[in-house]
Amino acid sequence: MAVETQSLKYPRRDPPLTVLGVRALSKGYPGTLALDRVTLDLAMNEILGLAGHNGAGKSTLTRVLAGASKPDSGEITLDGESVRFRSPDDAKRHGIALVPQPLMIVPNLTALENMLLGMQRRSARTEQIRPWFAHARNAHQAVDAMAEHLHLTPFLNVKAGRLRPVTQRLLMIGRAMLRSPRVIILDEPTANLSRPEVDMLFSIVRPLARTSASVVYITHRLDEMLDLCDRVMVMRQGRVIAEKDARHMDKHELGNLIAGSDLSAELKALVSGVDVHGPGRIIQSTAGRFRAVDAAVPLLRCEKLSSRPRTRNIDLALRGGEVLGIAGLDGSGRTSLLRTLWGDRQITGGRIVIRGKEMLVTSPRKAIAAGMAYLPEERGANAVFPGMSVAANATLPWLRRFGALGIFPSASTELSQVSGLLARLDVRPLKGAAHRKIRTFSGGNQQKVVIARWLIGIADIFLFDEPTQGIDVGAREQVYEVIRELAADGAGILIVSSEAEELARLCSRIHIMHSGTIVQTLAGDEVTETIISRATIESGAEMAP
Amino acid sequence: MSVANAASTDSPTGAKHRTAFELLAPLGVPIMAIGIIIFFSFATTGFLTVENFTNIFANSALPVIVAVGLTIPLVMGEFDLSIAAMAGFATILYSQLAAKEGLDPTVSILITLVACIGAGAFNGLMVAYVGLPALVATIAMSSFLIGMEFYISGSAQIYGGFPEALVAFGRSNIGPVPALVIVAAAIVLLLWLTLEKTVFGRYVKAVGGNAEAARLAGVNVLQTRALGFVICALAAGIAGVIFANKQAVAYPLAGLDVLLPSFTAAFIGAATFRFGEFNVLGTVVGVLITQITANGLILLGVPNYTTYIFQGVILLVALIFARVVALRQVN
Numbered sequence A: 001m002a003v004e005t006q007s008l009k010y011p012r013r014d015p016p017l018t019v020l021g022v023r024a025l026s027k028g029y030p031g032t033l034a035l036d037r038v039t040l041d042l043a044m045n046e047i048l049g050l051a052g053h054n055g056a057g058k059s060t061l062t063r064v065l066a067g068a069s070k071p072d073s074g075e076i077t078l079d080g081e082s083v084r085f086r087s088p089d090d091a092k093r094h095g096i097a098l099v100p101q102p103l104m105i106v107p108n109l110t111a112l113e114n115m116l117l118g119m120q121r122r123s124a125r126t127e128q129i130r131p132w133f134a135h136a137r138n139a140h141q142a143v144d145a146m147a148e149h150l151h152l153t154p155f156l157n158v159k160a161g162r163l164r165p166v167t168q169r170l171l172m173i174g175r176a177m178l179r180s181p182r183v184i185i186l187d188e189p190t191a192n193l194s195r196p197e198v199d200m201l202f203s204i205v206r207p208l209a210r211t212s213a214s215v216v217y218i219t220h221r222l223d224e225m226l227d228l229c230d231r232v233m234v235m236r237q238g239r240v241i242a243e244k245d246a247r248h249m250d251k252h253e254l255g256n257l258i259a260g261s262d263l264s265a266e267l268k269a270l271v272s273g274v275d276v277h278g279p280g281r282i283i284q285s286t287a288g289r290f291r292a293v294d295a296a297v298p299l300l301r302c303e304k305l306s307s308r309p310r311t312r313n314i315d316l317a318l319r320g321g322e323v324l325g326i327a328g329l330d331g332s333g334r335t336s337l338l339r340t341l342w343g344d345r346q347i348t349g350g351r352i353v354i355r356g357k358e359m360l361v362t363s364p365r366k367a368i369a370a371g372m373a374y375l376p377e378e379r380g381a382n383a384v385f386p387g388m389s390v391a392a393n394a395t396l397p398w399l400r401r402f403g404a405l406g407i408f409p410s411a412s413t414e415l416s417q418v419s420g421l422l423a424r425l426d427v428r429p430l431k432g433a434a435h436r437k438i439r440t441f442s443g444g445n446q447q448k449v450v451i452a453r454w455l456i457g458i459a460d461i462f463l464f465d466e467p468t469q470g471i472d473v474g475a476r477e478q479v480y481e482v483i484r485e486l487a488a489d490g491a492g493i494l495i496v497s498s499e500a501e502e503l504a505r506l507c508s509r510i511h512i513m514h515s516g517t518i519v520q521t522l523a524g525d526e527v528t529e530t531i532i533s534r535a536t537i538e539s540g541a542e543m544a545p
Numbered sequence B: 001m002s003v004a005n006a007a008s009t010d011s012p013t014g015a016k017h018r019t020a021f022e023l024l025a026p027l028g029v030p031i032m033a034i035g036i037i038i039f040f041s042f043a044t045t046g047f048l049t050v051e052n053f054t055n056i057f058a059n060s061a062l063p064v065i066v067a068v069g070l071t072i073p074l075v076m077g078e079f080d081l082s083i084a085a086m087a088g089f090a091t092i093l094y095s096q097l098a099a100k101e102g103l104d105p106t107v108s109i110l111i112t113l114v115a116c117i118g119a120g121a122f123n124g125l126m127v128a129y130v131g132l133p134a135l136v137a138t139i140a141m142s143s144f145l146i147g148m149e150f151y152i153s154g155s156a157q158i159y160g161g162f163p164e165a166l167v168a169f170g171r172s173n174i175g176p177v178p179a180l181v182i183v184a185a186a187i188v189l190l191l192w193l194t195l196e197k198t199v200f201g202r203y204v205k206a207v208g209g210n211a212e213a214a215r216l217a218g219v220n221v222l223q224t225r226a227l228g229f230v231i232c233a234l235a236a237g238i239a240g241v242i243f244a245n246k247q248a249v250a251y252p253l254a255g256l257d258v259l260l261p262s263f264t265a266a267f268i269g270a271a272t273f274r275f276g277e278f279n280v281l282g283t284v285v286g287v288l289i290t291q292i293t294a295n296g297l298i299l300l301g302v303p304n305y306t307t308y309i310f311q312g313v314i315l316l317v318a319l320i321f322a323r324v325v326a327l328r329q330v331n
Helices: A001-009 A058-065 A088-093 A113-116 A138-147 A164-175 A195-211 A224-229 A251-259 A260-277 A332-343 A364-371 A390-403 A411-424 A441-458 A471-490 A499-508 A529-541 B003-009 B013-043 B050-075 B084-099 B105-130 B133-155 B164-171 B180-195 B199-209 B211-216 B221-247 B259-270 B280-300 B306-331
Strands: A018-029 A033-043 A047-052 A071-077 A082-085 A096-099 A183-187 A214-218 A232-234 A239-245 A300-307 A311-318 A323-328 A350-353 A357-359 A372-375 A463-464 A492-496 A508-515 A517-524
Touching: A001 B050, A018 A058, A033 A058, A033 A082, A033 A214, A033 A239, A047 A058, A047 A195, A047 A224, A047 A251, A058 A096, A058 A183, A058 A214, A088 A096, A096 B003, A113 A164, A113 A300, A164 A183, A164 A517, A195 A224, A195 A529, A224 A251, A251 A390, A251 A471, A251 B050, A311 A332, A311 A350, A311 A471, A311 A517, A323 A332, A323 A471, A323 A499, A323 A529, A332 A463, A332 A492, A350 A441, A364 A372, A372 B105, A390 A411, A390 A441, A390 B199, A411 A441, A441 A471, A463 A471, A463 A508, A463 B133, A471 A499, A499 A529, A508 A529, A517 A529, B003 B211, B003 B259, B013 B280, B050 B084, B050 B199, B050 B221, B050 B259, B050 B280, B084 B105, B084 B133, B084 B221, B084 B259, B105 B133, B105 B221, B164 B180, B180 B199, B180 B221, B180 B280, B199 B211, B199 B221, B211 B221, B259 B280, B259 B306, B280 B306
Parallel strands: A047 A214, A047 A232, A096 A183, A183 A214, A323 A492, A323 A508, A372 A463, A463 A492
Antiparallel strands: A018 A033, A018 A071, A071 A082, A232 A239, A300 A311, A300 A350, A350 A357, A508 A517
C-alpha cells in the first residue's frame, strides 16, 4: 500500500535509482574555489542538464567526474559504492564516458577505425569487446550495431576528417557508447551545429539515454537544455545554486539563475547606459574615431567575390553603422567568406571594395591595414596564445605602434592600452589580469580579451565569426553591447552565427548562405528568429540529396 | 562576497599543496646544480677554486653563444640540428680565408658570417616556406656543411697565420674575467633583449604558442620562422669564428662539439625560471650545468667517454623533469 502511494508521487518512474552520486565535492585552484561542496544525484536513465557561466565550475566538475582531475575533498559514488578515479582511464573503466566539446577524431582514419580506437585495451570488466587485432569480427558486430543506432552505417568506411561536424560528433558519442558506460557526459555537443542538426542529434541522444545510460548534458543554449533535459542543475561560483525539473522552468528563469541577480542588475545598467552614452558604456565613445565617410559609400563591398571552391560569387555591401548577419548551415561557406575577406584565402574572382576603393586583400596584415578586424570561430585554435599574458594576447597586431622605432614596444603603453578595455569588458578576475596568462581565464573571458584585441586598433570593419560561441549568458550580453556600440559609432559589423536568436537581436539585414553563395536575403520585418531559422533550414532542404 | 574572499576563507588544503609545489618546482634546477657542485667538491680536489670556475666560465662562453641562438627556433616550436656543423663550417671557412689565403681578418669574418646567414636562410626557406620538417631539412644542411668543410680546406689541417691580435684576444682576460665570457655575455644580452623586449621576440613567442592564431592576427609567420633560423645560424657562425681564433688551428670535423650539449642546455633551461618555456637565461644556466658536470668528471679522472653518458642522462633527466612539471600544471 505504502509503495503504491510512493509511485503515485513519482509518476516518472519507480523510486529513482541513483547511478552516480556526488557528495560535498570541493576542488580549489590557486585564488579560486572551482568547486564548493557540490552535491548531485543522477538517476538511472535520466538526462541532467548542467548550466552556468564560464568559470561557474561546470568544466571542473566534469573533469573530476571523468577522472581527469582529483577533488580536494568529497565523495563520488557509483551505484551507492564510493569510488575514486585515479585517471581518465580508470573513470572509463568504471563506466563514466566524457564526450568533450572539441571535435576529437583522427581525421585520417575511417569512422570505423575511429570507433575502434582504444578498444584493444578494454579490460575484462566490460567483456563485450576484446579485439586484440584491430579488425576482429566481434568488434565489428558491436560497432555495426552502434553505427545503426547512430545512423552512422553509411559512413563507416569514410575517412573521419571528411565527415560533417554533426557526424563527427555522433562518431565521438558512438565511440564512448561502445564501452557501455553507465554515465555519459556530453560537453557542449551542439557548438557549431545548426538547429536541424541539433534536432537530429537529440533524436538520437534521447532514446540512448532512455535505454542504456544516464546523461549529463552541458550547453550554453538554454532552449536546448530545457528541450532535452529532465532536470536542470545551475552552478555559480563553484556552487550548485538551483536544481529543478526542466518542465517547471522557462528560458527566462533559467537565464536569470545562470546570470545571477547581481549580474542582471549590472546588465540593466549597461543597457540603460547605452542610450545616454554615459559612463555605462563598455567601450569608450569612439564617435569621430572612425573615418568620416559618405554614407552612400559602403565601408565594404564585394562584387562577385569568389574563392573557389568554398566561396562563390558573393555580392554584398556593408555600410557604416550596420550589423549585417550571415546565416547558413554548417559547411555553407560562411567562415570561408570571412576568411576570404580577411586575406586568408586566395581570391579566384571578383573584387573587394573598401570605402569606395578596390583593395587587394591578400594577407591578414593587409586586411588590418585596410581597417578590418577578424574574430575567428574556434577561439582556442585560432585566436588565443595560451602561454602568453592577457596583455600580450590583446596587443599582438599593434605592437609596432607601441614604441621606439617600431622595434621595442613600450610595456607601459601596452598596459595602458589594455587595462581600460579589460575593465570595461568586465574581464574577471580583473586584478592583475593584464599580466596573467590567458589560459588561466575561462572561455568567456578569453573571448573578451580577443575582442579587446580588435578594439585597440583602428578597425572599422569587424568580421565576427560566432562571437558568442561557448560563452555564458552574461558575457554574451556584453559582447552584444560591444557590437551595438561599435555600430552606433559608425563601424560596420559582419557577423556569422548559427544562432537565429542572436542574429535577430543584432542585425538589420541577414544573408542566408548555402554552398558558398548567398541564396536569400532577409530585411526589415523578416528579421525574426523564426523566419531566420526556417530560411536556414530550407536553404539546406532544397539542396539536400 | 567576492570570489577572492570565498577562496581565501574556505580554501581546501589541496590549493595550498599546489602552491607549495609551484614554489618549489622552479628550484629544481638550482638544487640540482648545487647538488652537483657539492658532490664534485667532495669527490675531487681542485674543483671548488676560483681558477677552476674561471676555467669553466671560459669553456662555457662558446657553447653559450650557440645554445642561446638555438633557443630562438626552440621557442617557435622548431629546432635546428645543423648548429654543430654550422659552427664547424664557420671555423674552417674563416681559417681558410684569414690564415691560409691571408685575407684581411675583418673581410674574412664578414664573408664567413654572410655564408652562415645564407645557410640559415636556406634552412628557414626550406622549413618555413617549403614546409619541410626541420628534422630532415637541418640534417641535410648539416651533411652539406660537413662536406663543405672538407672541400674548402682540401681536407688539410690549417695552422699558423691566424691574426695575432684576435688569437691573443681569445686567450686574454679583462680584469679577472676571460674576454670570451664578456663577448658571450654581450650576445646573451642581445638575444635576451630580442626575445623579451622586441616586437620580433613577441612574434616568435606567438608563433610558438599558436601559429594559426598568429597568422590570423596579422603576424608574418613564415618570415618570423625563417628569421629564427637565420639568427640561430648566425650565433653558431660567430661561435665558430671565435673558436678558430682561440684554437689557432682548424681541421674538418674538429670544430665545437655543441649539438647535444646545446639541446641539453636549452631543455634544462626550459625547466628553469619559467616552466615549460624555453628562455635565454635558462639556457645559460643549462650550459653552465653541463660544463660544470663535464669539468667535474674530468677532475674525477673518469674516462673521457663518461661525459657522453652523463650528457645523455642529464638531457633525459631535464626532459622528464620538464614533462612531469607540465603534467602537474595541467591538472
